[in-house]
Amino acid sequence: xxxxxxxxxxxxxxxxxxxxxxxxxxxxxxxxxxxxxxxxxxxxxxxxxxxxxxxxxxxxxxxxxxxxxxxxxxxxxxxxxxxxxxxxxx
Numbered sequence: 001x002x003x004x005x006x007x008x009x010x011x012x013x014x015x016x017x018x019x020x021x022x023x024x025x026x027x028x029x030x031x032x033x034x035x036x037x038x039x040x041x042x043x044x045x046x047x048x049x050x051x052x053x054x055x056x057x058x059x060x061x062x063x064x065x066x067x068x069x070x071x072x073x074x075x076x077x078x079x080x081x082x083x084x085x086x087x088x089x090x
Contacts, residue, residue: 006077008066012046014056016077021057022070030055037063 005013023030034055037043042062045052050067057063066073 006073008046008054008056008064008073009068010046010048012066014058014064018058018060019056019077020059022073022077023055023057024070025052025055025065033057034063034065 004016006016044064047065047067052065054066054070
């Protein structure tokens with residue numbers, strides 16, 4: 001099986017096979033998950049100072065923050081290009 005990398009924005013990549021979930025950061029349980037991950041040192045901020053729009057939960061117990069929307073990441077994961085409205089990378 002070949003390593004498949006997913007571009008999560010601004011040149012950052014993650015292994016697509018290690019992703020357990022891609023969720024929105026708006027709910028209280030996800031905010032707690034992010035905070036606990038930061039305290040454990042397993043949070044990776046790949047937003048480059050932008051607003052966090054998606055949280056990737058990895059099978060390695062890492063939590064990765066992305067400036068792309070969950071919809072845009074899903075589109076990239078499924079091999080199709082997301083629309084400009086989905087990406088909102090700027």
